[in-house]
Amino acid sequence: MQLRNRQWKIAGRPVGRDVTEADFASDEVPARAPEAGEVLVRVDLLAFEPAMKGWMENIGGYVARTEIGDVMRGTAVGTVIESRADGFSPGMQVVGPLGWQDYAALPASDLRPVSNPARPSDDLGVLGLVGLTAYCGFKAIGQPFPGDTVMITGAAGAVGSVVAQIARIGGCQVIGVAGGPEKCRMLVEEYGLDAAIDYRAADFAAQVAAHAPNGIDVVWDNVGGTILNTLLGHLAMRARVVICGGISRSKTGGMPVGPENYFNLVFKRATMRGFILHDHEALFDEGRRRMAGWLAEGRLIAREDVQHGFDNAPRTLMRLFSGANVGKQLLRLDHGEEQA
Amino acid sequence: MQLRNRQWKIAGRPVGRDVTEADFASDEVPARAPEAGEVLVRVDLLAFEPAMKGWMENIGGYVARTEIGDVMRGTAVGTVIESRADGFSPGMQVVGPLGWQDYAALPASDLRPVSNPARPSDDLGVLGLVGLTAYCGFKAIGQPFPGDTVMITGAAGAVGSVVAQIARIGGCQVIGVAGGPEKCRMLVEEYGLDAAIDYRAADFAAQVAAHAPNGIDVVWDNVGGTILNTLLGHLAMRARVVICGGISRSKTGGMPVGPENYFNLVFKRATMRGFILHDHEALFDEGRRRMAGWLAEGRLIAREDVQHGFDNAPRTLMRLFSGANVGKQLLRLDHGEEQA
Numbered sequence: 199m200q201l202r203n204r205q206w207k208i209a210g211r212p213v214g215r216d217v218t219e220a221d222f223a224s225d226e227v228p229a230r231a232p233e234a235g236e237v238l239v240r241v242d243l244l245a246f247e248p249a250m251k252g253w254m255e256n257i258g259g260y261v262a263r264t265e266i267g268d269v270m271r272g273t274a275v276g277t278v279i280e281s282r283a284d285g286f287s288p289g290m291q292v293v294g295p296l297g298w299q300d301y302a303a304l305p306a307s308d309l310r311p312v313s314n315p316a317r318p319s320d321d322l323g324v325l326g327l328v329g330l331t332a333y334c335g336f337k338a339i340g341q342p343f344p345g346d347t348v349m350i351t352g353a354a355g356a357v358g359s360v361v362a363q364i365a366r367i368g369g370c371q372v373i374g375v376a377g378g379p380e381k382c383r384m385l386v387e388e389y390g391l392d393a394a395i396d397y398r399a400a401d402f403a404a405q406v407a408a409h410a411p412n413g414i415d416v417v418w419d420n421v422g423g424t425i426l427n428t429l430l431g432h433l434a435m436r437a438r439v440v441i442c443g444g445i446s447r448s449k450t451g452g453m454p455v456g457p458e459n460y461f462n463l464v465f466k467r468a469t470m471r472g473f474i475l476h477d478h479e480a481l482f483d484e485g486r487r488r489m490a491g492w493l494a495e496g497r498l499i500a501r502e503d504v505q506h507g508f509d510n511a512p513r514t515l516m517r518l519f520s521g522a523n524v525g526k527q528l529l530r531l532d533h534g535e536e537q538a
Numbered sequence: 539m540q541l542r543n544r545q546w547k548i549a550g551r552p553v554g555r556d557v558t559e560a561d562f563a564s565d566e567v568p569a570r571a572p573e574a575g576e577v578l579v580r581v582d583l584l585a586f587e588p589a590m591k592g593w594m595e596n597i598g599g600y601v602a603r604t605e606i607g608d609v610m611r612g613t614a615v616g617t618v619i620e621s622r623a624d625g626f627s628p629g630m631q632v633v634g635p636l637g638w639q640d641y642a643a644l645p646a647s648d649l650r651p652v653s654n655p656a657r658p659s660d661d662l663g664v665l666g667l668v669g670l671t672a673y674c675g676f677k678a679i680g681q682p683f684p685g686d687t688v689m690i691t692g693a694a695g696a697v698g699s700v701v702a703q704i705a706r707i708g709g710c711q712v713i714g715v716a717g718g719p720e721k722c723r724m725l726v727e728e729y730g731l732d733a734a735i736d737y738r739a740a741d742f743a744a745q746v747a748a749h750a751p752n753g754i755d756v757v758w759d760n761v762g763g764t765i766l767n768t769l770l771g772h773l774a775m776r777a778r779v780v781i782c783g784g785i786s787r788s789k790t791g792g793m794p795v796g797p798e799n800y801f802n803l804v805f806k807r808a809t810m811r812g813f814i815l816h817d818h819e820a821l822f823d824e825g826r827r828r829m830a831g832w833l834a835e836g837r838l839i840a841r842e843d844v845q846h847g848f849d850n851a852p853r854t855l856m857r858l859f860s861g862a863n864v865g866k867q868l869l870r871l872d873h874g875e876e877q878a
Contacts, residue, residue: 345824368683369708
């Protein structure tokens with residue numbers, strides 16, 4: 199039987215503006231049969247991340263260029279349909295760079311079995327790049343110590359919520375910054391943060407000051423812009439500011455606005471550093487092992503926002519930039535009758 | 539009324555051997571009246587620490603020399619009897635370098651009021667040099683991260699037990715090393731450590747290996763010698779080894795024996811560092827503030843070993859080197875009829 203393979207391809211470059219549906223075009227081709235050493239995988243669950251906008255813009259220079267007409271890249275969990283490689287057999291759940299399509303034929307070296315078949319989505323979140331970004335950046339740059347005041351922007355997002363929970367495990371005073379009362383409630387009641395601040399509140403800056411009477415020891419910033427600037431005005435001596443993301447830039451075009459308070463780094467002997475996850479590969483095994491342990495103990499929870507249907511892939515990506523998602527943004531594909 | 543002032547003076551230098559009672563001589567003189575800017579203090583509670591042996595030996599070069607015939611130095615809590623300085627009035631509880639005697643007349647600049655008059659001994663332990671040694675060394679050198687395996691020698695002692703509790707607050711896997719089943723029981727049941735190992739056990743090395751299947755991320759060493767050597771054989775990659783003390787040397791004479799496993803620092807890209815508390819004065823306010831908070835919350839407990847009577851001062855010091863003390867070693871002076 200010939201498998202139909204729906205695909206979403208890059209049709210536009212969202213430079214200096216938001217991502218829109220018009221930046222993608224759908225197509226349908228026959229699924230390619232696996233060659234020797236390859237595995238044919240059905241795509242079940244796609245993961246979305248803010249960096250995808252950067253990939254479409256070809257900024258940063260640390261991932262391979264994208265071209266108009268390429269199948270959109272994306273990490274996903276899938277099920278092996280046919281294997282011509284050792285170690286993979288039909289029915290096995292795997293994770294890898296499957297892309298926005300129904301089926302992918304890839305070299306076996308690009309795939310690995312999911313860590314926990316009962317919760318395969320963990321490999322797209324807390325045990326995947328999301329969790330490792332949180333773990334490695336917080337360890338290598340954040341350097342938390344018990345009693346530190348840690349403030350996290352985008353705290354209800356996939357990376358932010360993991361950082362917040364590791365900070366809580368680490369005996370820190372943890373304050374999340376998020377948009378809207380529902381996310382703030384969730385941060386305190388579900389994730390166990392000490393406090394949460396709604397950045398849309400008129401007295402946002404006053405709340406930041408009130409929650410950090412001795413200053414902020416670690417800022418984890420996913421957002422940039424005026425929110426980061428406010429936090430930089432309240433650093434503790436020798437603070438560490440981890441620049442993980444700048445999602446606010448999607449609203450302003452180009453890069454986030456510059457933080458006028460950067461010079462407080464001098465007065466406070468503070469450090470502001472960005473990082474690229476792949477510089478910290480030496481920590482991956484340790485991070486996966488510890489986070490899997492915390493998940494099993496219930497000390498780390500990973501909330502997911504699961505959308506449904508192949509047609510919704512572009513709109514699901516756009517949820518990240520509108521702030522609609524809570525936790526890791528995923529899309530479950532519907533494979534229709536051919537999977538019955 | 540003329541106050542009688544009993545004193546213990548240095549009479550011997552315990553170089554290359556244990557401290558003995560013969561290293562001290564008692565004397566009695568009239569208490570000196572305070573001059574302008576000075577305060578006369580009655581000594582109530584003396585604190586003891588292993589470094590006192592080093593002071594008597596004049597080793598290390600980082601404190602002022604002692605001379606035979608000097609009143610033995612020591613930090614203590616006392617009560618103001620007479621003040622000729624602003625800010626101090628009779629009855630006030632103060633802490634300072636009062637020495638092994640009934641009364642001390644000192645410049646007001648050497649004294650400060652106790653942090654919490656209801657628990658004045660905190661300033662001799664967890665809010666004094668003991669707690670600051672633990673806090674500053676663990677923060678600056680130990681650099682713990684949630685999930686780290688932390689192993690502490692001398693874990694039932696004053697510094698070790700504070701390090702262990704901060705490590706526990708910090709979400710680490712905390713294993714104490716101590717002498718005898720009673721101290722090990724206390725570490726687990728009272729201080730909440732994950733495990734404790736009796737270094738006198740025949741299978742000590744095997745227990746260390748069993749409790750650190752992924753290696754030790756932070757070693758806090760108060761002991762040196764063969765115990766340190768065993769731990770160095772079980773380091774995790776990028777481990778930090780904090781050398782705080784070497785109390786085992788009092789048994790061997792001279793310095794602790796060299797650890798043959800030191801070269802594991804290379805294979806594990808590990809760091810071994812000593813420190814002098816006064817290099818970290820910038821952390822003192824923060825450390826006192828956070829530890830006072832943890833004390834108030836009941837997350838940090840400070841056990842004390844209180845002996846009684848002026849005559850027992852030398853024997854109380856010797857308790858540190860025999861391992862008799864559990865927690866901070868203190869001596870309460872008995873002032874007899876003149877205080878009635």
